[in-house]
Amino acid sequence: MGQPPQDPEGPPMDALSPDDAREIAGYRLRARLGEGGMGMVYLSHTRGGQPVALKVVRREYAQDLDFRKRFAHEVTAARRVQGPYTAPVLDSFTDGPEPWLAVGYVPGPSLASAVYQHGALPLRTVLQLTAGIAEALQTIHAAGVIHRDLKPSNVLLASDGPRVIDFGIARAADTTALTGTDVRLGTPAYMAPEQAVGGDVTPALDVFALGLVAYFAATGRHPFGEGASHALLYRIVSSEPDLGACPEELRGVVAGCLAKDPGARPTPGQVIEACNTLAGTEGLIRHEGWWLPPAVQQQIARQEETLRLHSGPAPAAVGPAPTPPVPTQPGLSPQAAFAVALPTRPAHSPGDAFVAAAPTAPAYSPQPIPAATASAPSRPAEARRTPLVAAVAVVAALAVGGGSVAAYQMLTDDSRDTTASHDARNVSGGAAPATTPSAAPTSTDGPKSEAGWQISARDKPLVLRAPKYIPTAEDIGSGTMCRPSDATVLDIHDLGVETGAGYVPSSGGWLTYTDCPDPIKVNGIRLADDEGSFGTTAERRPTPTACRDSALGGTLPNPIPLSSIRDDSVLKTGTGLCVVSGEGAVTHLWITKVNAGKADNDNLRTYVVTATQWKPE
CATH class of the missing domain: 1.10.510.10 (Transferase(Phosphotransferase) domain 1)
Structure with missing residues (x-):
């Protein structure tokens, strides 16, 4: 059933803090x-x-x-x-x-x-x-x-x-x-x-x-x-x-x-x-x-x-604490800024609700079900497996x-409600990563942070394995997927990696590494996030703001083409890749090693990286 919820008895009712309005x-x-x-x-x-x-x-x-x-x-x-x-x-x-x-x-x-x-x-x-x-x-x-x-x-x-x-x-x-x-x-x-x-x-x-x-x-x-x-x-x-x-x-x-x-x-x-x-x-x-x-x-x-x-009686009024500064960097998605002062709206009576006329719901053509029948209704396999x-x-x-x-x-x-969590292991039956870093590189200075940001991952070791080229793969009409494929997919929300993925997500917060026959629009390393950005940095330990700015001001093509991967012209050892998700999270992927390509993966590179991630508080 996956992991149990953290609140089996329901939510705690915590006392109001000094920052809260009364x-x-x-x-x-x-x-x-x-x-x-x-x-x-x-x-x-x-x-x-x-x-x-x-x-x-x-x-x-x-x-x-x-x-x-x-x-x-x-x-x-x-x-x-x-x-x-x-x-x-x-x-x-x-x-x-x-x-x-x-x-x-x-x-x-x-x-x-x-x-x-x-x-x-x-x-x-x-x-x-x-x-x-x-x-x-x-x-x-x-x-x-x-x-x-x-x-x-x-x-x-x-x-x-x-x-x-x-x-x-x-x-x-x-x-x-x-x-x-x-x-x-x-x-x-x-x-x-x-x-x-x-x-x-x-x-x-x-x-x-x-x-x-x-x-x-x-x-x-x-x-x-x-x-x-x-x-x-x-x-x-x-x-x-x-x-x-x-x-x-x-x-x-x-x-x-x-x-x-x-x-x-x-x-x-x-x-x-x-x-x-x-x-x-x-x-x-x-x-x-x-x-x-x-x-x-x-x-x-x-x-x-x-x-x-x-x-019972509501708590006595307590003056709110000063409002923290709100980041206002241009181009940043609204999730990245925050403010907690809660304004009041006078001259309003709680409970002034209304009920509007209900329009007709959008129509569709449902089919009856055998209510008293214990077994599932029979349907042709070809119709069910379109x-x-x-x-x-x-x-x-x-x-x-x-x-x-x-x-x-x-x-x-x-x-x-997902019944399972994202995992850095292979979950689709593909091969495991060819190389696994034994530990994050040692450093006298750890990841940097600053006011308004919370570190959610510190030097997490990851491997972005080169995908295998499958010449029989086909684009199934969307221009964003080929099947079967052998993609590497990084979830930029929780930094889980899947290798050997048989499909390519088109949006929603992923970094995909794909090699499929033409015509296909996702080949290379692509940020599949409609509101995200990525860019490179030479900084080993950037602040979240600096990494975010590198991503927002970056000039990387999306996707990074396979030719640039093969000739090492963009991603090299000692290069950082900064990624900003549509939800405002900032991820710094530091390349510690680049493994040479092989014939079965079209001479593409495998990247050994450490990941640090910050999220707005």
Whole structure:
């Protein structure tokens, strides 16, 4: 099941720090629920006493005009969603220097947390859970919204049923969405095939995710296995799910949801009908408390008690600490700057929510599923195995909406939903790196840092192995992938390396090293990050600012062509490669050794490097 979450009991409610405001727009802050790259989440209450999770977006995001437009659009859409199995957006303000939104607080663990801590859920609970999520999707789709990021950490388990949160608001994190650029948002392990390859976005992609979530709830596993996120996403696109561990009664429902063809998937209403039939004479009627296993009920009770203890008088006002300086280097993505002073907006009454008319959801042509049939529906193998281009855009879209426990989880740990972590080892069956450095080179001075930056990796040894040339590889139509290939792929978010990769991600934060027959657009060493930059430096120990400037001001071609790799004209021993990701992380790859090429890898070089990475605080 991957690594367990760090917060099995739900988020801690920490006391407010001297830096925190005591009131925002009339909401008295009572505790911290969590902090992440996009902002802070606080516990507060409406004037009528309803608990809310108040999310305040960081100022550097708000300073980006595209982000603010997208945020306002998504919040407006989310406020139309009103249903029994969704956590409602109760209030919002999108025009100030730090936008915020208030979401109904639901005391209860996420599905991810409950399964990791207590194991797979009983079949009856899974049927009730699946039907409840499907009803939430009906509500979301009827409001003209597509969730796009349904996953176990976005489903809360309350005493009276599940709650689906973060419906669509995560899209605001992507500043290219307004320009019409094709961006595949979501969590890789829970993307639909068409979402992964940039196809049409319809409500059917949420149904695919529902099948994955139902399988996870029933088994604690992922039907497409484990591994690095891009490897898992490749299997989602090109392979059939393994439903062997799924309870037989549930298998037909899950298989229908996981159809590769969006039009072959059932509607949420058909999923509800199937679950109702499978549940028997009592159907899906819930009695508060008993629909969940006792251990999960106890977890909810503890969180309700914690909420009660934090619902007394709000803390006395304390003056905030001085605001730290905000980096304003030209060309830096908005994620790289930060500020924590929280402004207030006077003359606002908490809880002034509204409900807008719900437009018709985008249409698609679903297929019914055999609700009472235990086995999976039969489909021709050739129809189910239609090749799809796995142009894997793994965007870590950090949620800005959602209440209670998952508001904290979305800000602090989104990796639990991938079922596996990135790894520096080979995860696709390719050959292991030919050369492995025994240790990072010794140096009297370690990596440098400076105010506003946090070192996330220090002299991590890596090998960028020369790819093998496969003359039979073909471009499958996207111009960004050849198959089969033998690529080396470096994840610039966590510095995991995969060798022998059979596919080439086109965007999302990767450094790819590829040698495929022409015509192909990714040959050489390429930064696959639409908002990233890279450049060389002669500095062994640059500061993060200096390395960032080398990347932003660099003149390297992207990709670095194979000819420049063969003649050592760009990357040499004693050269640094500075990389800035679209999320603002800065990575310094110092080349300690260049291994000569061989005939089987087209005389390309293998690079032994040490990696240091800084991330904005």
